[in-house]
């Protein structure tokens with residue numbers, strides 16, 4: 001059984017990006033510039049955006065954090081997006097989700113110029129992904145693809161079960177695994193809260209990607225011997241064994257599932273560290289005009 005070390009792969013990729021930035025600098029070219037819009041002061045969003053800004057510093061990108069109060073109107077946010085769309089110095093930007101309830105997230109997503117949509121959430125980029133055209137892949141699925149690639153995990157012809165169909169993880173993941181590419185070329189079954197025979201489907205899977213957000217949901221009796229398990233879930237639970245008083249659990253009951261697997265991602269330290277790194281990869285692509 002191999003434990004997939006997302007922290008290590010993430011560091012490797014960030015070092016590769018930093019080396020690219022050095023080359024860009026030496027050549028006197030424009031340094032990649034990522035902007036993030038943060039509306040309101042939700043604690044979790046602050047942490048996520050903070051992590052993205054830190055990662056930019058680490059790889060040598062320029063970053064801009066645009067803070068807007070939670071009373072910002074939808075029009076004010078759309079105006080700010082138009083401004084960033086037209087700002088030649090900014091290669092790509094994200095609007096940190098979730099947004100305050102009075103703002104329509106779909107409208108906001110569609111207002112971002114697809115050329116600068118480094119989150120890969122714009123319908124034009126989702127469509128390009130489905131058609132296997134060059135695009136910005138959504139960060140978490142892109143990170144998983146990187147892990148499969150770097151660990152040389154065979155996917156062609158394999159049965160893959162994706163648990164969860166969210167627009168940011170499950171659905172794009174199922175598209176990536178079915179595409180005619182490597183990693184990809186799987187026979188994919190996408191499952192969700194209304195799926196009736198989940199255990200039966202999982203037992204036939206060579207690869208299971210669990211993204212449902214229910215701590216330790218996937219138990220050993222769901223998993224066949226030798227399966228590859230990718231655990232996307234992150235649930236914070238109380239713990240009297242840690243200093244902080246809480247710990248993170250994945251969607252997989254790790255201790256009993258791991259002995260049956262060929263490969264498994266731990267939580268924390270598996271998929272999680274890859275997400276911000278994928279955003280850095282997309283920003284580099286945006287700066288190099290690799291997609292559009």
Ligand code: NAD
Nearest residue numbers: 140164165166169192193211212213232233234271272275
């Ligand atoms: P979501 O709540 O938007 O979607 C959950 C999906 O799971 C839904 O499609 C639902 O139909 C499905 N589901 C729920 N119960 C199910 C069941 N019993 N059987 C089968 N399917 C079921 O969640 P999300 O945003 O996709 O996130 C999923 C998990 O991944 C969460 O724990 C989240 O914190 C985590 N996450 C981690 C990262 C990362 O960087 N590692 C990034 C994004 C999300």
